[in-house]
Amino acid sequence: MSSTTVNLGGEAKSGTRIGMKIGYAVLYIVLIAVAVFQIYPLIWLMFFSLKNNQEVFNLSPFALPSPPHWENYSKVWNAGNIDTYFLNSVWITVAATAGTIVLGSLVTFAITRMKWKLSSLVLGLFMVAMMIPVHSTLIPLFSMFNKVHLIDNPLSLILSYVAFNMPITIMILLGFYYALPKEVEEAAVIDGAGIHTVFFRIVFPMTSSVLATTGIINMIYNWNEFIFVNTFISSDKFKTLTVGVQNFIGQYTTDWGAIGATLMISILPILITFLFLSDRIVEGIAAGSVKG
Amino acid sequence: MDKVLSNKKVIALYVLPSLLLILAIVYIPIVLTGYYGLNEWNGIGAMKWVGLDNYATLIKDEDFWKSAGHSLLLAVFSMVSLIIYLIVAMVLAAKLKGANLFRKIYLIPMLLSSVAIAQLWLKIYHPTNGIMNSLLESLGVANPPAWLAETDLVLFALFIPILWQYAGFYILIYYAALKNIPSSLEEAAKIDGANAFQIAWKIKFPLVMEVVKVTIVLAVVGSLKYFDLIYVMTDGGPNGSSEVMASYMYHKAFKAYDFGYGSAIGFFLLLICLIVTYIIRKATASKDTIQYS
Numbered sequence: 001m002s003s004t005t006v007n008l009g010g011e012a013k014s015g016t017r018i019g020m021k022i023g024y025a026v027l028y029i030v031l032i033a034v035a036v037f038q039i040y041p042l043i044w045l046m047f048f049s050l051k052n053n054q055e056v057f058n059l060s061p062f063a064l065p066s067p068p069h070w071e072n073y074s075k076v077w078n079a080g081n082i083d084t085y086f087l088n089s090v091w092i093t094v095a096a097t098a099g100t101i102v103l104g105s106l107v108t109f110a111i112t113r114m115k116w117k118l119s120s121l122v123l124g125l126f127m128v129a130m131m132i133p134v135h136s137t138l139i140p141l142f143s144m145f146n147k148v149h150l151i152d153n154p155l156s157l158i159l160s161y162v163a164f165n166m167p168i169t170i171m172i173l174l175g176f177y178y179a180l181p182k183e184v185e186e187a188a189v190i191d192g193a194g195i196h197t198v199f200f201r202i203v204f205p206m207t208s209s210v211l212a213t214t215g216i217i218n219m220i221y222n223w224n225e226f227i228f229v230n231t232f233i234s235s236d237k238f239k240t241l242t243v244g245v246q247n248f249i250g251q252y253t254t255d256w257g258a259i260g261a262t263l264m265i266s267i268l269p270i271l272i273t274f275l276f277l278s279d280r281i282v283e284g285i286a287a288g289s290v291k292g
Numbered sequence: 293m294d295k296v297l298s299n300k301k302v303i304a305l306y307v308l309p310s311l312l313l314i315l316a317i318v319y320i321p322i323v324l325t326g327y328y329g330l331n332e333w334n335g336i337g338a339m340k341w342v343g344l345d346n347y348a349t350l351i352k353d354e355d356f357w358k359s360a361g362h363s364l365l366l367a368v369f370s371m372v373s374l375i376i377y378l379i380v381a382m383v384l385a386a387k388l389k390g391a392n393l394f395r396k397i398y399l400i401p402m403l404l405s406s407v408a409i410a411q412l413w414l415k416i417y418h419p420t421n422g423i424m425n426s427l428l429e430s431l432g433v434a435n436p437p438a439w440l441a442e443t444d445l446v447l448f449a450l451f452i453p454i455l456w457q458y459a460g461f462y463i464l465i466y467y468a469a470l471k472n473i474p475s476s477l478e479e480a481a482k483i484d485g486a487n488a489f490q491i492a493w494k495i496k497f498p499l500v501m502e503v504v505k506v507t508i509v510l511a512v513v514g515s516l517k518y519f520d521l522i523y524v525m526t527d528g529g530p531n532g533s534s535e536v537m538a539s540y541m542y543h544k545a546f547k548a549y550d551f552g553y554g555s556a557i558g559f560f561l562l563l564i565c566l567i568v569t570y571i572i573r574k575a576t577a578s579k580d581t582i583q584y585s
Contacts, residue, residue, distance in 0.1 A: 027383050031390075034380055035397045038460065042400065044423055045412050061426045103313070106306040114306075115298040122307060129318045131569065133517040135538045136562040139545050139555050140324035141317065143335065163317035166310055195302050224405035226520045231546065242407045246524060249411055256415065263408050270403045278396050285399065285461065286468055 042267075049073070049260025056256040072261040080251070081236050082262060085244030089223055092154055092240060096161035097218040101211055103162065104169035109199050111170075112177040113185070123170075130167040134227060142231055156232045157240075161222050169214050172287045176210040177203075216277060217284040223270065241266045322562065328555035335551040346556035356557065359528075359535040362447055366536065367515035369451045370458075374507055377459060378500070381466030382492055395467055398460035406457070406520030413453040414440070414525055440526055443533035450522055450534055457521070458514075462507055469503040470496060505576040512572060513565050537561050 048056060049072055050065035076082050107126070111119050141160065142151070150156040184206075185198050193201075204211075229243040239247070245266050252258045274281055329346050331339040350356055380398075384391045401409065416422045417439045425436040439449035473496060481491050519538035522528065528535035528543065535543075541561065545554025 024388070027386060027388060030380065030383050031388070031394050034459070035394055038398050038401055038456065041412055041416060041423075041456070044416075048415070056421055061421055061423050103310045107310045110303050110306040113297060114303055115294065116300070116303050122311060125311070125319075126314060129314055131566065132318055132322060133513075133538075133562055133565050135517055135519060135541060136325050136558040137318060137321035138542075139328060139335075139551055139558055140321035142546075143328075143551070144316075144321070144324075159313065160317055163313045166314055189296050195296050195299060198296075199306075220403055224403075224407075226405065226407050226524075242405045245411070246407050256421070259411065259415070263411055267404050267408050271400070274396075274400065274403055281403070282396060282399065282464065285402070286464055 045260055045263060048256050049264045051257050051260075053254070053256060069257055072257040073265065076248070076258050076261045077265065079258075080248045080262075081239075081244060082241075082248065082265060084237060085239050085241045085248075086265065088154070088238060088244075089240040089242075092157055092161075093219050093222040096158045096165070096222045097215055099158065099162045100165045100169050100218050101215055104166055104173055104214070105204055105207065105211070106199070107166075108170050108173040108177050109203060112174065113182070113203070114195075126167045126170050129164075130171070134164060138227065138231060141228075145232060151232055152234045152238060154233070154238050157225075157228055160228050160232075161218075161225065165218050165221055168288050169218065172214045172217075172284075173207070173210060175287075176207055180206060213280055213284040213287060216273070216281055217288045219273075220270065220281075325555045325559045325562070328552055329559045330556075331552045333552040333555075334549045335545070339552070342552070346553050347560075349553065350556055350560060355532060355535070356537075356540055358532060359537050359540040362534060363516050363518065363536045363538075365447055366451060366454070366518055367512045369448075370454070370511035370515045371508060373455055373459075374462060374504070374511055377462040378466050378497075378504070380459075381463045381470055382496060384463065384467050385470035391467075395460075395464060398463050400460065401457050402461045404457075407524055409453055409457055410521045410524035413456075417449060441530055443530055446526060446530065446534045450525060453521060453525075454518070458511075462511075465503060465507060466500060469500040473499050505572070508576065509569055509572050513569055516565055516568065517561060537564075 044061070047065055048061075050068035050070065052069050052072075055063065055065060107122075110116070111123050141156075145151045145153075145156045150159075180203070185202055188198050188202055189195075224242060225240075226242045226246075229240050230246075233239050233243065236244070236247075245262050248262055249259050328339075330341065330343055332342045332345070333339040384394060416424050419425060419436075419438040419441075424439065428436040437445055440446055442449075477495055477499075478491055481495055486494070517538050518536055519542070522534055522536055523539050523542065526534045528539045537557065538561065541554050541557040544550045544557060
């Protein structure tokens with residue numbers, strides 16, 4: 001870390017300057033090494049998703065796919081329900097995310113803007129829920145959903161996702177609501193607007209930037225969720241990509257190209273989202289960092 | 293104004309749906325886990341009250357304590373790796389060009405599902421066609437191990453993808469904390485003749501300590517309840533050598549259909565997480581918190 005002893009102005013001797021350059025080079029080597037460790041496994045995944053078994057088993061694992069076998073992708077998309085799993089992941093993710101941010105916004109509005117005695121107690125209940133491990137609720141949830149015939153029903157997933165993501169969503173929204181000026185709402189109330197108009201027409205639209213941040217975080221959590229799907233859902237027609245991929249790969253253990261293509265299909269939506277919205281995702285993850 | 297903002301019906305309408313949902317999905321199950329744990333139950337038939345029998349079994353269950361030991365080892369690994377993350381974050385924060393891009397690249401694995409990560413690393417660890425052993429062989433290692441099949445290596449091998457998954461997350465948090473340190477402090481120390489190491493150790497480290505405490509809790513509690521990746525990669529094997537508390541609970545409940553015992557483990561897991569959080573907070577609580585000037 002010697003390079004951080006930066007010279008003050010230009011008086012440093014040339015020896016220090018060479019030392020500084022070496023220092024910077026070392027720092028960049030560290031950063032690049034970490035970047036290679038983080039990214040190369042995914043590049044390798046992309047390569048083997050385009051190989052056939054002959055290339056996988058007879059050539060070096062580092063070899064490039066030549067020619068690329070794009071048919072691996074069309075093969076797995078049509079075989080093994082991957083298209084169904086994909087669509088299930090999309091609509092369950094979207095439904096749960098929409099539910100969480102609308103319900104979470106209503107609660108945050110009531111807590112930050114309205115006057116009632118139990119508001120801090122209720123807020124406390126939401127915040128403490130963040131510390132509860134999902135696994136400790138799994139068995140009772142299974143038997144409760146079983147009793148009301150929601151086992152093997154996507155509603156069990158949506159309810160669970162909304163409930164477990166609610167605390168972190170409210171936490172991120174709270175900061176924004178506290179910072180939001182109240183003048184506009186007060187003026188609207190004085191002009192005779194009802195409370196629903198104030199919330200849905202004025203406050204909710206004003207929070208669109210923080211809603212985008214929490215929405216993205218919710219989507220990533222929901223898209224990647226595994227243990228609830230694995231426990232509550234048994235029919236292929238309701239499975240999402242995480243569990244579907246897991247089952248599908250279980251049947252094709254030796255077809256590396258098919259496995260690679262399936263994995264790529266399951267992660268591409270996230271990677272593409274990241275390409276376009278990386279700043280917002282970084283912001284959201286930093287804001288939601290208290291969730292384990 | 294106040295009349296509009298203290299309308300009880302509206303408050304109930306806005307709050308009750310979420311409140312009932314979180315009571316039903318989070319709080320009631322916690323109470324039920326505690327209750328089921330006092331019964332013998334296969335999940336379908338009638339429950340039989342057995343009092344604290346499940347907990348008495350749990351205390352003597354060597355397989356459980358073995359899995360708890362593995363969870364603890366993962367927690368220790370995670371805590372140690374926080375040091376690496378902090379060092380990388382300090383390098384990133386040393387006003388280097390491209391720091392923002394590096395930070396984003398580091399974060400990518402964190403966005404992927406544990407299932408995808410687990411399946412990818414199963415291939416990376418493949419004894420003959422994976423890149424791990426090909427790399428080791430090209431570096432001259434004669435007989436690289438079959439990582440996930442070795443009882444004494446498997447936990448370490450599982451920790452590398454966990455490190456891969458979370459590195460970007462912790463680096464991001466530390467980087468943000470380091471960026472919050474006013475540069476005037478560093479400048480002043482330099483003028484006083486402090487070297488880079490002294491600045492890092494004496495100035496930056498104490499100032500990010502509050503954030504480090506939060507991450508210690510996150511890393512330890514996260515490790516204690518770690519499940520997905522291990523379930524997919526080894527399912528606790530070979531021969532129980534990578535079983536952790538959450539996977540042990542899952543096996544007891546959903547494979548052996550011993551829901552009563554599984555619930556006792558689940559309740560115990562909850563208590564351990566809460567107690568550990570409390571202990572770490574107590575142990576790291578400092579009387580004089582440093583204020584940024």
